[in-house]
Each structure stands twice: as structure tokens, then as C-alpha cells.
Amino acid sequence: MKLKFGIIGFGKIGQLRKRVIEELGIGEVIALADPNINSFDIDSSIELFTDYQELIKLDIDAVIVATPNFITSQAVIDSLLAGKHVFCEKPPGRNLNEVKEIEKIFSKTNNLVLKFGFNHREHFSVREAKKIIHNNVLGEIMWARGFYGKSGGENFENEWRSDKNLAGGGILLDQGIHMIDLLNYFLGDFDEVKSFVTRSFWNIGLEDNAFAIMKNKQNKFAVFHSSSTQWKHLFRLELFFENGYMILSGLLTGSLSYGTETLIIAKRNFSDKGQPNEEELFFDEDKSWYFELNDFYSCIVNNSQVIQGTIYDALKAMELIEKIYENKNF
DSSP states (O other): OOOOEEEESHHHHHHHHHHHHHHSSEEEEEEOOTTTGGGGGOOOSSSSSSSSSHHTTSSOOOEEEEEOHEEEEEEHHHHTTOEEEEEEESSSSSSSSHHHHHHHHHOOOSSSSSSEOOOOGGGGGHHHHHHHTTTTSSSSSEEEEEEEEOOOOOGGGSSGOHHHHHHHHSIIIIHHHOOOOHHHTOOOOOOEEEEEESSSOOOSSSSSEEEEEEETTSOOEEEEEEEEEEEEEEEEEEEEETTTTEEEEEEOOOOOOOOOOOEEEEOOOOOTTTOOEEEEEEEEOHHHHHHHHHHHHHHHHHHHOOEEEEEEHHHHHHHHHHHHTTOOOO
């Protein structure tokens, strides 16, 4: 069964999602909506709109929402109200209230699928780490450290992501949300947060650094840093267990600037004088985009519930981000 898709927002990610849909063979993209849609070279068989409201009137099964943050939540809500299944890119909104509005509308729908694009969960390093935890190889997790940073770039201050009204938040919401989601994924239930949210360098009205220490209800801890003044791009997630540790270092992304995606695994051994033998696994392929959309498709055709990237995952991420933002000091 092939589905009819519409895509709202045809920038870099919207174009990527279109290609993945076609390569997976799960359906056909029959319509696109973007304010600048006439500037793209697009097959004449696809209907084009500058207003997404016209797109959701069509006889389509599913909508991909890949828009700037100030449009996202309303586009999701309108698509759900039009009876469409929705796949939405991160972040799910500019703030927690916008995501709560999505949840309110979604809770009243019947047989619709709503999935959010937390694609880092589907990277091979993360999938392998989750498998090791599931098999209880290293015992109970005790604490974690997550660092995610990038360099803003020469035009960073003029991008829509640096406009508070359009973006809602800075680096914490834009990129840090991925690490927040992973920390929720591996530990979760954080109920206490100590944080500093600041602007260190960039001349924008939003944060360029966020630091946090978080504790969950099981008395487990996580240290978190999100930065747009990390002049060398960095992704690093450290997970420490009773019987060893795992380090996820580097990440395969479109820019190829975060280094080789690596999973380091080591078991605790007191005779090694603090230098345990480490096993290194390297990953040279990113199928996260394919795994996500294939899962979205499967949930639609099988009338099953989303397991990864649920509305509750989105709410949990935004709740934690809001707690971190409470200590904004600029």
C-alpha cells in the first residue's frame, strides 16, 4: 500500500524527507507547500502551494511538517484537524504551551498517527547502545554526560534561527533538544534541574550556551551542555553503569563535521588501574531518516501506535527544556 504525501516546508529537511519517501517506496509526494515554492525546480506532476492551508485540503494521507519553528505547531494542528497523519520535525514548537496545544488536539482524533522527528534515536550507535542496555550487559545506569555543540557560522546572526520571535529559543531548542531527548531516552524522569542559560558571544536575543545538571526520581544524574560557540563541532554522550561504561562519540550528519560515529564499550575492572580495555564500534552509514519514515508508514498501514517520537516524547523534551530555561541569565 502506497500513501499520498504532502510536505509543508521544502527547505533542506523537506527535500530530504521527499527523497527518503521515494527511495523507500512507501508512497508518492503529490503536493508541496512553501512560501518560496516557485523558486524550486520541481516535477510538474506535483501540486505546488505557497499556503499550506491549500495543501491540507487535498486528498492526501499524510503530511510532513518541516517548517521554521513559528509555523510548526499550527501546521501540525491544522493538518490533524484536516484528518491527516502527521510527521513533524523537531522542535515540535517554540515552547511547551504550543506542544500542549498539539497534544490537546491529537487526543481528540481517532486513528491518526502523529510522530516527531527525533532522528538521533535511530542512529546506529544509539540503537546499539540501547540494545546493550536492554541485555543488561553493564548493569544499572548511574549517570550520564551529554555535550552537543556547533560553530554558529558567518551568517549565524542573520538566520531565522537567531530571531526570538521566529525560533522561540536558541541553541538549546534548535540542537540541544536532540541531546535532551537522548538523555530522556536513556534515563528520563528528571524532576530537578540546576542550570545556567547564557549568551556568551553571538549578538542575538537568544542563548548560545546552556549548562544543566539534572536529577531524576531514581536519584540518577545527567550533566548537559548545548553550545553554538563550540568552534569544533562536537557530539558526545557518556553513559556510566554499575559494571562499565559506553561513550557515543561523533555523529554521522549531512555536514559530516561531527567526526566518525563511534560507540566505545568497556567493563569495570579494578585491576586495570583505571585504564580498562575498550571495544570500539564504528558506523559509516546513517539510516535514521529511513528508519523514522518507515516506522511512520508502518504505524499508518497497520493502525498501530508510535513507539519512538511520540507526542509524550515531545512533551517530555519540551518540559525539560522549559525547566532549563527558567535560569536564563541574560
